[in-house]
Amino acid sequence: MTFEPKIVGFLCNWCSYTGADLAGTARIKYSPNIRTIRVMCSGRIEPTFIIKALFEGADGVLIAGCHPGDCHYQEGNYKALRRYRFFKKILPQYGIEEGRVRLEWVAASEGERFASLVDEFTEEIRNLGPLNIKESIKKAMLDDVIPHAESEHHKGGDANEA
Amino acid sequence: MKLKTGIYWGAGCGGCDVAVLDVHEKLLAVAEKMDLLFWPIAMDFKYDDVRARADGEFDIVLYNGAVRNSENEEIAKLLRRKSKVLVALGACAHMGGLPGLANFHTREDILNRVYLESESTVNPEGVIPQERWKKGEEELELPRFYNTVKTLDQVVEVDYYIPGCPPVPSQIISALTAVWEGALPEKGSIIGAGTRTLCDECPRNKEEKEITIFKRPVEMIPEPDKCLLEQGLICLGPVTREGCGARCINSNVPCRGCYGPLDGVSDQGMRMLGALASVLEPKEEKEIDALLSQVVDPLRTFHRFSMAASILRRKKV
Numbered sequence: 349m350t351f352e353p354k355i356v357g358f359l360c361n362w363c364s365y366t367g368a369d370l371a372g373t374a375r376i377k378y379s380p381n382i383r384t385i386r387v388m389c390s391g392r393i394e395p396t397f398i399i400k401a402l403f404e405g406a407d408g409v410l411i412a413g414c415h416p417g418d419c420h421y422q423e424g425n426y427k428a429l430r431r432y433r434f435f436k437k438i439l440p441q442y443g444i445e446e447g448r449v450r451l452e453w454v455a456a457s458e459g460e461r462f463a464s465l466v467d468e469f470t471e472e473i474r475n476l477g478p479l480n481i482k483e484s485i486k487k488a489m490l491d492d493v494i495p496h497a498e499s500e501h502h503k504g505g506d507a508n509e510a
Numbered sequence: 511m512k513l514k515t516g517i518y519w520g521a522g523c524g525g526c527d528v529a530v531l532d533v534h535e536k537l538l539a540v541a542e543k544m545d546l547l548f549w550p551i552a553m554d555f556k557y558d559d560v561r562a563r564a565d566g567e568f569d570i571v572l573y574n575g576a577v578r579n580s581e582n583e584e585i586a587k588l589l590r591r592k593s594k595v596l597v598a599l600g601a602c603a604h605m606g607g608l609p610g611l612a613n614f615h616t617r618e619d620i621l622n623r624v625y626l627e628s629e630s631t632v633n634p635e636g637v638i639p640q641e642r643w644k645k646g647e648e649e650l651e652l653p654r655f656y657n658t659v660k661t662l663d664q665v666v667e668v669d670y671y672i673p674g675c676p677p678v679p680s681q682i683i684s685a686l687t688a689v690w691e692g693a694l695p696e697k698g699s700i701i702g703a704g705t706r707t708l709c710d711e712c713p714r715n716k717e718e719k720e721i722t723i724f725k726r727p728v729e730m731i732p733e734p735d736k737c738l739l740e741q742g743l744i745c746l747g748p749v750t751r752e753g754c755g756a757r758c759i760n761s762n763v764p765c766r767g768c769y770g771p772l773d774g775v776s777d778q779g780m781r782m783l784g785a786l787a788s789v790l791e792p793k794e795e796k797e798i799d800a801l802l803s804q805v806v807d808p809l810r811t812f813h814r815f816s817m818a819a820s821i822l823r824r825k826k827v
């Protein structure tokens with residue numbers, strides 16, 4: 349079976365979501381791998397959301413907000429950029445490729461750009477392959493069990509030597 | 511009637527046990543109300559003493575330390591069965607604590623490092639601990655060393671949590687008092703701490719934060735009255751539960767987050783990453799990266815006590 353990446357897209361309401369909408373109404377074809385989530389502003393996206401998305405099965409996360417200077421709430425996209433740069437820096441410490449997360453600015457008029465971005469990112473994630481983090485973490489814990497089911501009833505054992 | 515009490519240490523440093531002793535003369539008042547039937551660090555007990563008790567016989571058991579190996583898990587399960595109220599005492603039982611940082615490595619990495627590679631190791635035969643050892647008639651078993659450190663509530667149901675590394679002694683007393691007065695809150699609650707952030711109880715002056723430089727505590731002597739974060743020290747106060755009385759802050763040291771996250775926060779480390787990134791001054795990618803490069807080992811810093819309890823729980827392998 350060929351691998352179809354699952355991508356979660358967090359799009360800000362005022363620019364990027366409108367841009368995605370435009371791609372839709374203009375009937376621009378783009379890869380169906382993205383599931384979009386509308387947030388009020390890219391500055392609302394917390395690192396926890398991204399980790400959660402990856403943990404729950406996303407292979408990649410795309411964040412899109414208004415171009416610098418255009419944020420509806422003035423500074424939200426700068427905050428998003430700082431969080432993004434920080435997030436990319438820590439991802440390898442988790443054993444995850446930093447390329448699985450990407451931030452882009454997409455204006456309300458940039459339907460076409462949105463579509464090609466999604467295509468491009470989908471290919472990048474396809475090349476990285478599936479993330480499967482939940483499974484791999486579960487697997488890493490498979491042997492973390494009491495080796496002898498009966499051992500609780502074993503006699504002896506000195507609590508002070510624990 | 512006295513409360514039948516047990517105190518146990520799993521993978522911990524013993525600091526929580528010492529915190530129990532640190533209640534000083536109040537310990538006498540406690541001793542009047544409690545019958546200590548199991549406390550390995552202080553008295554000579556055997557696991558069989560616990561096994562011989564009826565199920566649910568202990569009124570309260572305080573378990574400190576993380577679950578690092580199968581012995582910890584076995585005893586956690588035994589104590590759960592034997593106790594009415596099981597309390598996770600301290601950051602390690604609560605969130606994995608410092609031992610949880612091992613979740614950035616694998617069991618193999620750790621054994622190799624400790625038994626083969628470390629500078630102070632002399633082990634020409636390359637002996638690594640085995641679970642079973644046999645020689646002639648003799649056979650020995652060691653507990654299994656886990657790949658992943660776990661929190662207490664990842665292996666048994668926990669009734670209450672007393673956070674902290676270690677918990678503030680007076681908070682332990684108030685938790686014990688609640689038990690003997692029958693004034694315990696809803697199961698699963700944090701006891702012996704507040705519900706706001708540490709910043710809320712921190713006495714320092716806070717202004718609008720716009721960080722332009724990061725420093726480590728060894729690189730400066732911070733001003734005594736000004737918010738440490740505003741001075742460029744990474745302080746986990748914004749994402750940490752109040753309750754310790756700002757112990758570290760009052761010693762001019764930033765908070766490392768031992769009291770854990772607030773209610774409803776699933777990942778203290780990610781919360782800190784978000785909070786910290788929000789208050790940086792630069793807006794341009796290059797400047798942001800330059801500033802971030804001053805943060806040494808960010809993920810372990812943000813997850814110092816909470817890695818095992820975080821969303822991912824461990825590094826992907």
Ligand code: SF4
Nearest residue numbers: 709712737738745747
């Ligand atoms: S960040 Fe640290 S020093 Fe600053 S107010 Fe919060 S707890 Fe106090």
Ligand code: SF4
Nearest residue numbers: 754758765766767768
């Ligand atoms: S200041 Fe932070 S690290 Fe220090 S005791 Fe309080 S919660 Fe723990």
Ligand code: FES
Nearest residue numbers: 360389413414424
């Ligand atoms: S509203 Fe679009 S980034 Fe803030």
